[in-house]
Amino acid sequence: MKLVQGKFRIAAAAGVLTLAAALSSGAAQAQGQTYVMKITTPTIHAVLDQYGKAFGDAVEKDSGGRIKAQLYPASQLGTIPRQIEGTQFGSIQCAIIPPEFFVGIDERFEVLAAPGLVTSADQAEKVAADPQVLKFYLGLGANKGLHGVAVGFAEQSEVVAKNAIRHLDDFKGKKLRIFASEFQSASFSKLGATPVAMSPGDVVAALQQGALDASVAGVQLLSGLHFFDAAKYITLTNHAAIFYVVEISKKWYDSLPPDLQKIVDRDAASTALNFSPRQKEIEDASTKAWTAGGGEFVNLPPNEEAEMIKTMSSVGAEISKKKPDVAEAFKIVSDAAQRAK
Numbered sequence: 163m164k165l166v167q168g169k170f171r172i173a174a175a176a177g178v179l180t181l182a183a184a185l186s187s188g189a190a191q192a193q194g195q196t197y198v199m200k201i202t203t204p205t206i207h208a209v210l211d212q213y214g215k216a217f218g219d220a221v222e223k224d225s226g227g228r229i230k231a232q233l234y235p236a237s238q239l240g241t242i243p244r245q246i247e248g249t250q251f252g253s254i255q256c257a258i259i260p261p262e263f264f265v266g267i268d269e270r271f272e273v274l275a276a277p278g279l280v281t282s283a284d285q286a287e288k289v290a291a292d293p294q295v296l297k298f299y300l301g302l303g304a305n306k307g308l309h310g311v312a313v314g315f316a317e318q319s320e321v322v323a324k325n326a327i328r329h330l331d332d333f334k335g336k337k338l339r340i341f342a343s344e345f346q347s348a349s350f351s352k353l354g355a356t357p358v359a360m361s362p363g364d365v366v367a368a369l370q371q372g373a374l375d376a377s378v379a380g381v382q383l384l385s386g387l388h389f390f391d392a393a394k395y396i397t398l399t400n401h402a403a404i405f406y407v408v409e410i411s412k413k414w415y416d417s418l419p420p421d422l423q424k425i426v427d428r429d430a431a432s433t434a435l436n437f438s439p440r441q442k443e444i445e446d447a448s449t450k451a452w453t454a455g456g457g458e459f460v461n462l463p464p465n466e467e468a469e470m471i472k473t474m475s476s477v478g479a480e481i482s483k484k485k486p487d488v489a490e491a492f493k494i495v496s497d498a499a500q501r502a503k
Contacts (some may be wrong), residue, residue, distance in 0.1 A: 197418060199231045199426075200257040202239045202248070204362045208382035208448065209441050210258045211235035212408050217256075217312075217408070217441070220429040225422055226367035236387065241361040250307035251411035260316070261407045262300065262343035267306045270491040272343040274299075274313075274405045278475030279499050283445075286315040286403040287438055288502035295498045298491065299407060309415045311345060311430035312408035317380035317445055319402040319416035324369060326458070327376065340367050342479055345380060349401070349474035366392045380404045381461040385448040387401045390457040395466060399467070401474050408434070428483040 201218055203210040211233065237244055239254055242263045248254035250267075264271040280286045287297055288312045296402075300310035321327060323336070334354030340346040360375065362383060368374040369392040379389070381396060401405025408430050415423060441502040451458070462470065478496070482489035 172345060195228065197229045197422065198252075199229050199414075200234060200239070201231060201256040201258065201431070202234045202237075202245045202254050204237045204242055204245070204259045205383050205386055206236040206449075207444070209444050210287070210439070212444055213314060213406070213437055214256070214258050214334070215410075216437070217258075217430055217433045220332065220433055221425060224425045224429055229422060229425070236360065237363040240455060241363060243361070246409075249411045250407055252307075252411045255411050255414045257427070258406055259407045259409070260341060260342045260404055261313075262346070263343075263406070264303065264308075264409075265342050266350035267308070268302050269485070270488055271299075271302055271343070271407070272345055273280040273478075273491045275341060275343045275402055276345050276478035276492065277349045277402045277497060278471055278479065280403045280502070281400075283314070283318070283403075283441075285499065285502045286410065287402075287441075289495065289498045290315045290405055292498035292501065294494055299492050303409065304412070307412050309410040309412045310407060311410055311427055311432040313440065314406050314408070314434040316404045317408050317441075317448075318382075318398075318400045319378055319380060319383050319404050320385050321376055321378055321397045321399050322389055322393045323395050323397065324393045325375070327397040328460055328462070328464060330470055334376040337373070338372050339379075341378065346402075346476055349477040350378075350479060352473050353470065353484075363388065365389075369393050381452060382444055382448040382468065384457075385451040385455070388455065390452060394457045394462050396457060397462065398454065399462070399470065401471060407420035413452050422480050 166471040199218065199221065203214050205211050214233050218233055220230050221229045237342060239248060242259055245254060245257050245259065249257040251287045262272040262275040275423060280289055296313055299313050303344060304309060327333060332355060336355045338350055338355040338357055339360045340357045350357045360368065365374065365377050367389065369377065410426060415426065478492055482492040
């Protein structure tokens, strides 16, 4: 019996040492493993992709090179729906996209696109940094393969057209590309336009071929993708802000060691919070690039612009009344917008 016990103790001790060595080896391998983070955006030379570059640089630096960031701007990894799907399933690790494109995952994503929600860049930046907005938005999509890490402000929303929209009546009968948002669809329908949801990469061809008359977008995207080759007139409607959400593939995020997860979370948030000076530089450069490319900026008469904003601003409350979940989300962002004034 003693001999058996002795053998058992020796075997047990050896087993403990083997397990400890295995755990130590596993920890060392995790510590030394390199993780690729492919970052996708629909824009180029705009806030979304420039934020992506800054975020990727920060993560690479703070992880000591254990995370290698690769930026794919201008929808190189597919249309926006494909980019979102890729992030859900893990073939793409990070997507930086306006939230309304995520409505197929959860329709509450679109509430930041409500017309008239904010009236200035400063107010929009405060809304994006509001703790209640962040708590709400970063939790969306958690059960659909997404891990939210940041919300930011990109630019004001405008309308580009082949034939200049100089008056409110010029919207009537126009086939107008919108983001995938009921707020946008309903608001432009009120102006007499025919809204068509479409990814940015398809819009230039649609304008050139006459399938579209106009498109909702921001100056940064329009300049970066050389929209002035297809439509030269941007009407400065400023009817809504274009925000962006930073979504990490949950599958990929869960594969990271805890220290790298913290780096991803922290760097995403801090980069968005401190991006305002760079946002203003990008906006100024995009404005200059538009006119340098032969584009023109148009303003509605002040009384017509005020009428447009009043008409469009009613949409948020109207849609929310019919959908309790959306109403709760709309209240969160509306309250934040009031606090940010």
